[in-house]
Amino acid sequence: MKTISVRTQKKDQVIDITDTVEHYLRQEGPEDGLCSIFVAHTTCALTTADLDPGTDLDLLDALRHMLPHLSYRHPHDPHHTPDHLLSSILGPDLVVPFSDHRLMLGTWQSVILVELDGPRERTLHLHAF
Structure with a gap:
């Protein structure tokens, strides 16, 4: 297993981590198997996407428009609640098959x-098995 850090630059942002994961597979993974990826936070998430120009912003806009404007009860900071909810909807993890140290993505x-x-x-946290 390997733990890595990713620095984000904006309030809402999409970061392509495909190359980072494949670098890990080339360095430490078996040739074929499954790669588990887990983000250890409650206000960011992992998924797959098409990253044609502008689609990252389309995704972020669509996510923000999914949630209704409510009086949230989160004791820490009610304005922060949508961040937690969207993270939970997307989820903190992915498992992706790989072959020859490359993710088997579309x-x-x-x-x-x-x-x-x-x-x-x-x-x-990345783990190949």
Whole structure:
């Protein structure tokens, strides 16, 4: 297993981590298997996406428009609640098959970290098996 850090630069941001994960697989993983990726935070998430120009912003805009404007009860900071909710909807983890040290993604798929409360330093745990 390997732990890595990813620095985000904006409040809402999509970061392509595909190359980072594949670098880990080349350095430390077996040739074929599954790669588990987990982000250890409650205000960012992992998923896959097509990253044609502008689609990162489309994703962030769509996510923000999914949630209704409510009086949230989060004791820490009610304005911060949508960040937690969107993170939970997307989820903190992915498992992706790989072969020859390369993720078996579709033609346009990338593995992305979705930052919802940046800028921050984010911790990811990678494990190939």
